[in-house]
Amino acid sequence: MVVASPSPIKREKLQSSIELPIIDLSMERSEVSRLIVKACEDYGFFKLINHGVPHDIIDALEEESFRFFGKSAAEKLKAGPASPFGYGSKNIGFNGDVGEVEYLLFNTNPLSISQRSKFISNDPSKFSNAVKGYIEAVREVGCEILDLMAEGMWVPDTSVFSRLIRDVDNDSIFRLNHYPALPLNLNLNLKDRDTSPSSALGPHHLSQRIGFGEHSDPQILTILRSNDVAGLQISLQDGLWVPVIPDPASLCVNVGDVLQAMTNGRFVSVRHRAMVNSRKPRLSMAYFGAPPLHACISPQPELFTPHLPSLYRSFTWAEYKKAAYSLRLGETRLDLFRK
Numbered sequence: 001m002v003v004a005s006p007s008p009i010k011r012e013k014l015q016s017s018i019e020l021p022i023i024d025l026s027m028e029r030s031e032v033s034r035l036i037v038k039a040c041e042d043y044g045f046f047k048l049i050n051h052g053v054p055h056d057i058i059d060a061l062e063e064e065s066f067r068f069f070g071k072s073a074a075e076k077l078k079a080g081p082a083s084p085f086g087y088g089s090k091n092i093g094f095n096g097d098v099g100e101v102e103y104l105l106f107n108t109n110p111l112s113i114s115q116r117s118k119f120i121s122n123d124p125s126k127f128s129n130a131v132k133g134y135i136e137a138v139r140e141v142g143c144e145i146l147d148l149m150a151e152g153m154w155v156p157d158t159s160v161f162s163r164l165i166r167d168v169d170n171d172s173i174f175r176l177n178h179y180p181a182l183p184l185n186l187n188l189n190l191k192d193r194d195t196s197p198s199s200a201l202g203p204h205h206l207s208q209r210i211g212f213g214e215h216s217d218p219q220i221l222t223i224l225r226s227n228d229v230a231g232l233q234i235s236l237q238d239g240l241w242v243p244v245i246p247d248p249a250s251l252c253v254n255v256g257d258v259l260q261a262m263t264n265g266r267f268v269s270v271r272h273r274a275m276v277n278s279r280k281p282r283l284s285m286a287y288f289g290a291p292p293l294h295a296c297i298s299p300q301p302e303l304f305t306p307h308l309p310s311l312y313r314s315f316t317w318a319e320y321k322k323a324a325y326s327l328r329l330g331e332t333r334l335d336l337f338r339k
């Protein structure tokens with residue numbers, strides 16, 4: 001029997017907020033590709049500015065998302081359960097993980113979005129157009145970033161990564177996460193105070209509650225946009241969590257497990273999590289670019305060196321996905337595919 005996680009209240013050492021590398025997509029191409037490669041090697045994460053996703057597309061989706069999450073629980077449950085697509089609350093995946101989050105998960109196929117929207121909105125075409133418009137725009141950014149990565153690593157076939165998420169059979173998914181603000185009684189609960197001097201939690205030094213527990217993303221890359229509320233943290237060294245400064249104008253890009261394997265470990269799929277630590281609700285929208293199920297994933301031979309031969313065995317995305325979905329959120333599943 002699967003047992004739910006214990007209480008998500010945690011007291012841990014936090015490093016003060018860091019500024020991730022900020023990459024301006026409007027800069028000169030070879031410089032952008034050099035900076036992206038460096039960020040993916042050093043952090044596995046970066047922020048993208050001047051990304052070209054129109055503000056009205058982002059605003060429309062934010063508005064539609066808040067409209068949905070503002071509905072009554074009974075109304076929202078009509079869009080669930082998330083098995084795997086649809087509405088979910090607190091339960092994440094199928095293996096007992098829980099967090100202070102509610103979410104909508106979609107397959108990025110336009111037809112599937114139209115059908116699902118009927119259970120989500122009173123104006124399904126308005127909702128589905130907002131989701132489709134955003135996904136289309138963000139996928140283009142994803143393809144561009146993947147091409148820039150290949151160029152920056154001197155991989156001759158520069159579409160080797162982007163081809164996988166452009167494929168008509170790509171298995172990409174899209175997620176809207178809503179982290180409700182803490183109820184006032186929890187916000188003021190003295191026993192939840194974090195007295196650690198290194199706490200970066202703001203003036204009240206409240207202990208944090210886990211919204212979305214620590215994990216790496218299984219896919220190729222993730223593009224995440226959030227409102228102006230803090231919550232995302234990344235694990236740079238073992239046991240040290242670093243809060244990411246929220247910036248609604250930028251997109252936060254991170255390397256997924258598949259890209260770590262394809263780059264033979266040169267890029268890192270970094271563990272991250274989202275906390276609920278605010279009096280304001282947090283909304284994040286995450287595009288997870290994934291290959292077709294039958295696609296064969298293997299490290300790029302150009303990235304082998306005499307000191308670093310192939311680290312991972314070849315596998316299909318279907319094989320990897322099956323392993324990921326059969327394990328807990330925090331599992332380091334890519335290790336199962338090491339040679």
Ligand SMILES: C=C1C[C@]23C[C@@]1(O)CC[C@H]2[C@@]12CC[C@H](O)[C@@](C)(C(=O)O1)[C@H]2[C@@H]3C(=O)O
Binds near residue numbers: 175288324
């Ligand atoms: C516990 C789980 C939730 C998850 C599937 C998994 O079994 C392990 C990976 C989890 C994750 C993390 C990134 C994405 O948010 C996600 C949609 C994904 O592809 O892998 C989630 C899965 C989920 O919430 O269903």
Ligand SMILES: O=C(O)CCC(=O)C(=O)O
Binds near residue numbers: 232
């Ligand atoms: O909401 C966030 O900032 C992070 C969510 C996340 O990591 C995920 O959905 O995989």
Ligand SMILES: [Fe+2]
Binds near residue numbers: 222272
């Ligand atoms: Fe994630």
